[in-house]
Amino acid sequence: MRLKKTFLSALFICFTILGFAQNNKGVPAIDVKKMDGTTFNTGDIDNDGKPVIINFWATWCSPCKRELNNIADLYEDWVDETGVKLIAISIDDARNMAKVAPYVNGKGWEYDVYIDPNGDFKRALGVNNVPHTFLVDGNGKIVWQHNSYAEGDEYELLELVEKLSRGESID
Amino acid sequence: MNFKKPLILSTLLFVGMCTTKAQNVEEILNRGQIRGNFQLEGQIYQEDSVIGAEAVPEKYRTNAFLNVMYTNGGFSAGIRYESYLNELLGYPEGYRNNSGIMYRYISFTKDKLSVTVGSFYEQFGNGLILRTYEERGLGYDNALEGIRVKYRPVKGLTITGITGKQRIFFDLGPGIVRAVDGDLDVNEVIPQLRESKTRLQIGASFVSRFQTDDNSAFNLPENVATYGGRFNLHRGKINITGEYAYKINDPSVNNDFIYRPGEAVFLQTSYSQKGFGLVLAAKRNEDMSFRSDRNQALQNGLINYLPALTKQHTYNLLATLYPYATQLTGEIALQADLIYKFKKGSALGGKYGTTVQMNYASANGLDTTSANDGDTKRRGYNSTYLGFGEVYFKDFNITVQKKINKKFKGSLTYANLVYNQNVIEVKNNKKDVFANVGIADVSYKFNRKASIRSEFQTLFTDQDLGNWATALIEFSYAPNWFIAVQDQYNYGNEDAESRVHYYNVSAGYNSGGNRVSASYGRQRAGIFCVGGVCRVVPASNGLYVSITSSF
Numbered sequence: 001m002r003l004k005k006t007f008l009s010a011l012f013i014c015f016t017i018l019g020f021a022q023n024n025k026g027v028p029a030i031d032v033k034k035m036d037g038t039t040f041n042t043g044d045i046d047n048d049g050k051p052v053i054i055n056f057w058a059t060w061c062s063p064c065k066r067e068l069n070n071i072a073d074l075y076e077d078w079v080d081e082t083g084v085k086l087i088a089i090s091i092d093d094a095r096n097m098a099k100v101a102p103y104v105n106g107k108g109w110e111y112d113v114y115i116d117p118n119g120d121f122k123r124a125l126g127v128n129n130v131p132h133t134f135l136v137d138g139n140g141k142i143v144w145q146h147n148s149y150a151e152g153d154e155y156e157l158l159e160l161v162e163k164l165s166r167g168e169s170i171d
Numbered sequence: 172m173n174f175k176k177p178l179i180l181s182t183l184l185f186v187g188m189c190t191t192k193a194q195n196v197e198e199i200l201n202r203g204q205i206r207g208n209f210q211l212e213g214q215i216y217q218e219d220s221v222i223g224a225e226a227v228p229e230k231y232r233t234n235a236f237l238n239v240m241y242t243n244g245g246f247s248a249g250i251r252y253e254s255y256l257n258e259l260l261g262y263p264e265g266y267r268n269n270s271g272i273m274y275r276y277i278s279f280t281k282d283k284l285s286v287t288v289g290s291f292y293e294q295f296g297n298g299l300i301l302r303t304y305e306e307r308g309l310g311y312d313n314a315l316e317g318i319r320v321k322y323r324p325v326k327g328l329t330i331t332g333i334t335g336k337q338r339i340f341f342d343l344g345p346g347i348v349r350a351v352d353g354d355l356d357v358n359e360v361i362p363q364l365r366e367s368k369t370r371l372q373i374g375a376s377f378v379s380r381f382q383t384d385d386n387s388a389f390n391l392p393e394n395v396a397t398y399g400g401r402f403n404l405h406r407g408k409i410n411i412t413g414e415y416a417y418k419i420n421d422p423s424v425n426n427d428f429i430y431r432p433g434e435a436v437f438l439q440t441s442y443s444q445k446g447f448g449l450v451l452a453a454k455r456n457e458d459m460s461f462r463s464d465r466n467q468a469l470q471n472g473l474i475n476y477l478p479a480l481t482k483q484h485t486y487n488l489l490a491t492l493y494p495y496a497t498q499l500t501g502e503i504a505l506q507a508d509l510i511y512k513f514k515k516g517s518a519l520g521g522k523y524g525t526t527v528q529m530n531y532a533s534a535n536g537l538d539t540t541s542a543n544d545g546d547t548k549r550r551g552y553n554s555t556y557l558g559f560g561e562v563y564f565k566d567f568n569i570t571v572q573k574k575i576n577k578k579f580k581g582s583l584t585y586a587n588l589v590y591n592q593n594v595i596e597v598k599n600n601k602k603d604v605f606a607n608v609g610i611a612d613v614s615y616k617f618n619r620k621a622s623i624r625s626e627f628q629t630l631f632t633d634q635d636l637g638n639w640a641t642a643l644i645e646f647s648y649a650p651n652w653f654i655a656v657q658d659q660y661n662y663g664n665e666d667a668e669s670r671v672h673y674y675n676v677s678a679g680y681n682s683g684g685n686r687v688s689a690s691y692g693r694q695r696a697g698i699f700c701v702g703g704v705c706r707v708v709p710a711s712n713g714l715y716v717s718i719t720s721s722f
Binding site: 061148155 | 204206207208210238240242292293294296297298302304305307308356358359370372403405408410412437439441442443444445446447448449450452476478479480483484485508510511512523526614616618619620621622624647648649650652653679681683684685686719720721722
């Protein structure tokens with residue numbers, strides 16, 4: 001009995017340590033494409049200690065486009081006030097990939113845009129559906145996520161970004 | 172007594188790992204991350220003779236999966252458990268009454284080498300000869316299971332080698348797939364070009380399938396080779412990309428067992444600058460269905476992917492009544508896509524700017540003549556390279572988007588479609604559908620949290636089921652709640668009894684990575700597409716619940 005207990009508690013300690021690791025998730029390092037066709041590794045995502053928003057979208061997803069267009073109207077102010085950087089990950093595949101750059105430029109988005117044509121980055125982050133937004137703090141840790149978009153979601157996102165940019169925790 | 176020794180030893184080891192060397196172990200474990208996602212969809216079915224929804228014997232069916240991945244430095248491992256008890260109506264029947272782990276992998280990266288064993292998804296170029304991927308919402312998953320090795324001898328060059336068998340539902344297909352691909356970023360590899368504004372990437376791949384000759388009537392090639400090359404050229408505002416693929420003769424169910432080789436060519440060019448974007452694209456594919464089992468049809472066991480060159484619509488009358496997917500036996504397709512934004516402050520731009528998007532797409536059959544002169548049993552044909560055959564699909568559409576003020580915004584869409592039912596839906600003696608579609612999408616924001624959005628759609632046609640109208644009203648309260656009511660009405664059906672309302676009410680709650688939603692109502696029989704792959708969905712009525720979570 002005692003042996004079993006010791007064994008179980010040892011296991012428990014191990015899992016607790018593993019459990020702690022949960023709060024420490026960084027951005028997985030996956031190869032995606034830049035709009036000029038070259039490769040970018042998501043492990044290199046960096047914003048000099050300021051927060052980063054990672055947003056998954058697609059040219060065929062209307063709530064995604066509503067979200068990114070709404071943020072685009074406010075983005076300049078967000079950057080000035082918080083130093084945040086938005087990284088838009090398009091999950092368009094070979095069918096629509098060529099439409100990504102014309103859409104992004106046509107709309108005048110100032111985001112960093114990458115393409116994940118076979119869903120590798122999407123899979124690595126456990127994304128079910130688009131739009132899906134992650135918030136990364138200044139230490140490169142993912143601290144918040146949100147699936148889907150409703151008008152006004154961007155104000156909650158901004159509040160969180162402001163907290164992070166002041167160095168506060170968002171829990 | 173004997174079993175106690177290993178138990179004591181392993182306990183000591185565990186305690187040792189977790190206590191005495193805690194600092195070290197903790198450091199390593201701390202780098203580990205567990206991630207994943209979960210989805211459950213269930214539906215309680217109701218018989219509804221008005222829309223042709225038959226009684227479902229189980230009354231309730233459910234699809235679910237859970238992905239779990241562990242990563243630590245260059246090491247990664249993961250599994251997905253899936254369950255279809257029984258599969259939701261409209262999902263491939265191959266999943267029926269089955270649950271289990273068909274996706275599992277372990278991979279590591281050590282310096283320039285990455286190795287994956289188990290299941291994996293891979294794409295060479297645009298996927299014309301190899302693309303394994305998943306669309307869980309469609310029940311599409313053609314993951315390869317085997318070994319994948321990636322080697323990066325210098326920055327900018329990646330060589331990928333694969334051997335494996337392909338997933339077909341809860342089995343692996345009979346074919347063995349062997350593949351190799353080289354991907355080269357010319358600017359990275361040639362130091363003199365590193366700073367050049369002109370960026371060039373090129374790639375080449377070779378894929379071969381081995382399947383024993385299982386057919387006594389034919390002498391079939393057991394090894395079928397495909398190969399292809401590609402490039403992407405970028406300079407400033409211009410991007411040009413192209414890919415060519417060839418397949419040796421591969422008699423199969425798909426091509427009626429003819430010995431004709433297949434080929435595909437895909438060309439896209441785009442120009443974009445602030446406020447303007449243009450894409451021109453062309454594609455031709457002939458006899459390019461390539462599967463890990465020559466006896467499979469539909470979307471089963473496909474090794475390659477032939478993207479459709481048509482706009483992927485989002486409004487439901489456009490997206491689900493007459494959508495298009497590539498005809499694998501052969502087609503020639505063209506597309507032009509334009510976006511223009513009238514500047515803020517200009518006459519047409521107003522205070523916030525106005526965006527106009529236009530798209531034209533066409534897909535035709537190949538220009539072919541049968542090789543059968545009436546005296547033989549030949550099934551083959553001859554084709555001209557640039558000839559356009561029968562019209563399969565045409566779509567011209569234009570959307571204007573405008574923000575009126577801080578509260579009001581909206582868009583108007585017009586589309587004109589030609590849809591060949593006989594080819595796309597494999598029907599006989601049906602007339603081509605000529606349809607005009609108009610859509611208004613208006614949203615109004617009460618305040619920072621509450622807003623309402625409505626869609627009014629109408630489709631006019633004299634063919635098929637006649638005219639349709641859809642109305643949708645969606646209320647959302649950020650960041651957690653939404654509720655929506657929708658009705659689709661087939662008011663123009665020739666048969667008065669078939670002028671049916673397809674009403675549906677839905678609501679959902681989002682928080683963090685979790686989402687729970689439910690809907691009740693009728694689902695029209697139709698075609699449901701994601702990412703250019705479609706499946707036919709039968710009519711249904713009932714209560715649908717879905718839970719998704721990412722962690």
